[in-house]
Amino acid sequence: MSTRHTERRKRAALRWTVIGLTLVFFLIPLYGMLEFTTRDLINGGRTGKFWTTLVDVPQVTERYPALAEGFASSMALALITVVVMLLLLVPTMTWVRLRLPGLTRTVEFICLLPLTVPAIVLVVGLTPVYAWVTYLLGEGTVWLGLAYVILVLPYAYRSLDAGLRAIDVKTLSEAARSLGASWLRVMWQIVLPNLRTAVLSASFLSVALVLGEFTIANLFSRKNLQVAMFELGKSDGQLSVAVGLASLVFAFVVLFAMSFVGRKEKS
């Protein structure tokens, strides 16, 4: 009995060591960022002026318009990407599962393809497409959302696929239809509510990805948060790092809030 006890304690110790090391690994860079942004390079000692600047929204908007613009764009992009991704994937994947099971492999392949294509190659391929997008829809940064949908496809596909596997879509939709439900209603009232966790995690991953995206936006000369931060870094290193830290915290809060919303609805 005592051996089992020590065994368990050993395992607990190992667990905490791993968690501790992981936390240190992730927290040290963050601490470094915080330390750097509170350093007073001119007078020595500590200063909170970068953080007070950042919190003062009207001032930031006035002095660093690119930053405010980038922030707004990234927010809009996250929203657009999630909405378009869900509208595209959920009905498609459900339909393939119900009516065209032979196409499963094809759809999976197409959805996972972006993983294998480096962002830079994607941009080269997308350039002619975006010439048309710009021509038809204008130059707005928000149209980057279309490219981002492609970028998040693999992650969203995996989450939604797991969700669809967990329920018997075929029987549920047949039951609903026999009771008089149209396809739209089957989708909205039967499939979607039972996919909530999957939809949520797909949205999670998409938001996280969009908030951190730099390459495509930069190469297309569009200004999202990351691009704005990069540009700011060239003129004001400390403020740029402060923005970086703030955006990390912000993304964390957004994801946390989303998971909270998901859980609350469930109970």
Add this chain to the structure above:
Amino acid sequence: MTATPSPAASRGTEVRLTDLTRVYPGNVRALDGFTLHIAPGEFVALLGPSGCGKTTALRLLAGLEDADGGTIEVGGRDVTNVPTSKRDMGMVFQAYSLFPHMTARQNVEFGLQLRKQDKATRHGRAADMLDLVGLSKQADRYAHQMSGGQQQRVALARALAIEPQVLLLDEPLSALDAKVRSQLRDEIRRIQLEVGTTTLFVTHDQEEALAVADRVGVMNAGRLEQLASPAQLYKNPATPFVADFVGLTNRLHCRVAGGVAQVLGGAVPLLAGSAGDGLAIVLVRPEGVTIAPVGSGGSGGSGGAAATVVSASFLGASGKIVARLESSEGVGDLVSVQVDNTDVTAYAPGQRVLLAPRGDAALAVSAT
């Protein structure tokens, strides 16, 4: 019947499936000229081996699959090209099909909600239906909080709540264990008689089909072999397939002459459709054969056929003796005989016995 606000449910609807054909990829003819007429309020079971097309027939009637030929009429209306959602069919599936994010009550109310019924009506109807299947107390439970049998009951309540023109049961008992299965089977019959909805029940379990249905249709290779009452089906099988598939049957070599088969040292009158004069195989039920120990002199004084007991099994309510006929050329036929459970102990393997036909009419097929 008294006038109720639900004429469709109380009187039942007539169903006519005419010459239905359904071809699956690879030119598999799941249905091949399938014709079935169900009278208003009737309970018809479709019985057959897997792959015989019985489920396809039901899915075609439900509109879940399209027919490649033939017509479907419900209540005199041609619904061949009407989508599932407009056919007004209540359906219970083999797989558990309750919507997982809804309680039992919400499941039952779903169809009513689609029919734009107000909240009070919906509630009342759902309560009535759950009461009918004996689950009033479980109304607020989710599917994962109920047993399989309970889930199928709720599914039945949900299907009946919309007062469907036809109730379709697609092997609803297959996933349940034996006891719940026979319980729910009887309950389905009781409820069907109570609401009077025309019902099509698909199953591969003959006991189930014979126990609940007004008429049983035996299917084979996409066609209806015979449609008759359970007793008719059992006693007067129209084809060898039906005789073989429904109940247990002994296949015995015999000689047919003048509509009578000479077998086991006795005579068996033959049913219509039997083989003509000459050598044949007669299909005799285990309860159509009598057995007596050699030398007892009691039963079948006229003789009978000598055989050797191969096995004697106690089956609870009855017993079964298997004996091999003694034959001058080669190995004799094996014969199963049903006996009273108290008589099983009177026989032991190796013992010599005399078998004789009781004289119930049977079907004979030509020996090929």
